[in-house]
Amino acid sequence: MRPTxxxxxxxxxxxxxxxCTPASQDATADAAKAGAAAPxxxxxxxxxxxxxxPAQSPADPLxxxxxxxxxxxxxxxxxxxxxxxxxxxxxxxxxSQTVIEISPGGGWYTEVLAPLAQGKGRYIGALNDPxxxxxxxxxxxxxxxxxxxxxxLAARADVYxxxxxxxxxxxxxxxxxxxxxxxxxTFRNVxxxxxxxxxxxxxxxxxxxxxxxxxxxxVDHRAAPxxxxxxxxxxxxxxxxxxxxxxxxxGFVLAAKSEINANAKDTKDHPNGVWTLPPTFARKEVERExxxxxxxxxxxxxxxxxxx
Numbered sequence: 001m002r003p004t005x006x007x008x009x010x011x012x013x014x015x016x017x018x019x020c021t022p023a024s025q026d027a028t029a030d031a032a033k034a035g036a037a038a039p040x041x042x043x044x045x046x047x048x049x050x051x052x053x054p055a056q057s058p059a060d061p062l063x064x065x066x067x068x069x070x071x072x073x074x075x076x077x078x079x080x081x082x083x084x085x086x087x088x089x090x091x092x093x094x095x096s097q098t099v100i101e102i103s104p105g106g107g108w109y110t111e112v113l114a115p116l117a118q119g120k121g122r123y124i125g126a127l128n129d130p131x132x133x134x135x136x137x138x139x140x141x142x143x144x145x146x147x148x149x150x151x152x153l154a155a156r157a158d159v160y161x162x163x164x165x166x167x168x169x170x171x172x173x174x175x176x177x178x179x180x181x182x183x184x185x186t187f188r189n190v191x192x193x194x195x196x197x198x199x200x201x202x203x204x205x206x207x208x209x210x211x212x213x214x215x216x217x218x219v220d221h222r223a224a225p226x227x228x229x230x231x232x233x234x235x236x237x238x239x240x241x242x243x244x245x246x247x248x249x250x251g252f253v254l255a256a257k258s259e260i261n262a263n264a265k266d267t268k269d270h271p272n273g274v275w276t277l278p279p280t281f282a283r284k285e286v287e288r289e290x291x292x293x294x295x296x297x298x299x300x301x302x303x304x305x306x307x308x
Contacts, residue, residue: 061095062084062112062116066079066085066112068159070111070115071111071112078279078296081296082261083261086258087217087219087261090258090260090303091217092183093113093116093185094116095117095118095120097117097121097122098121098122098181099121099122099123099181099184099185100124100176100181100209101125101184101185101187102126102175102184102186102202102206106149106152107149108187110149110160114160114162117162117163118159118161123160123163124176124181125149125165126166126167126175127145127146127149127167128142128167129169130142132170133170146165170196170198170201171201172201174205175209179209179210179211180209180211181211182210182214183214183215186202186216186219187219187220188221189220190238191220191221191233203216203250206250207250207306213305215304215305216306217301217302218303219261219299220243220300221298222297222298222299223268224237224268225239225240226239235268236273236275236297251307252305253304253305253306253307254302254304255305257303259301260301261299261300262298263296263298263299264298265295265298266298268298271283274297276291277296278291278292279296
């Protein structure tokens with residue numbers, strides 16, 4: 001009787017297979033190209049239909065990860081708004097890379113990125129150092145949040161075994177050794193850095209930590225063109241032009257933009273800014289159905305490169 005593998009074991013097996021392939025190689029696409037290039041034959045060999053059955057393409061590790069039992073069901077329910085598969089593909093994230101996620105919060109993307117790195121890669125969550133916080137209240141908040149994040153990782157060492165944490169000074173962030181990261185990612189944090197005036201410091205830290213040719217992936221709430229800096233800080237929406245300007249000032253080159261996380265229904269004129277919309281619903285039950293129908297915010301998705 002053959003042993004039955006759990007879904008988690010199958011997921012990690014898929015990760016190990018994926019880690020054997022360079023991150024930049026798309027095995028499925030290569031297989032398709034090879035098939036298209038094969039010359040046609042006019043005479044089939046005996047039993048060709050059985051002997052020449054097409055080989056199955058390698059499983060996409062994200063299939064097993066997105067279905068993983070370690071994911072919070074509330075997080076998985078938001079895949080339709082956050083598009084993790086498409087977003088990570090756009091950023092070129094692979095299982096053999098060193099990936100730093102800045103300010104991962106409750107770990108929404110950690111649940112996807114850390115298992116992806118469980119093979120030959122490495123995942124690092126960069127958190128604010130409570131000892132360097134600007135107020136006692138902030139110290140208490142970050143102390144509690146950071147412990148919660150560590151507890152999340154420790155609870156499933158089978159999934160998060162390659163994950164680690166670094167605490168950084170928010171005013172002078174050092175996310176890792178210079179030139180050590182393949183990819184730095186941040187999701188819906190830029191508007192906070194605009195508000196606390198730390199955006200330039202964060203971007204310089206990203207640039208320093210990335211390898212030459214390494215990439216910075218950014219997703220954030222998109223403001224209408226021409227929105228003032230004051231309005232950005234208040235509303236939580238950031239213009240693409242401002243993001244590009246500050247990234248260039250830090251030394252980055254814009255490689256590509258994507259509309260993966262766009263939402264044309266978002267009018268961006270809500271009374272409590274972006275927090276009016278789900279999942280926050282800042283107005284509680286007031287017009288909740290209306291905001292639920294809009295869905296989560298309209299977001300830009302940018303990929304920047306540190307010049308080689």
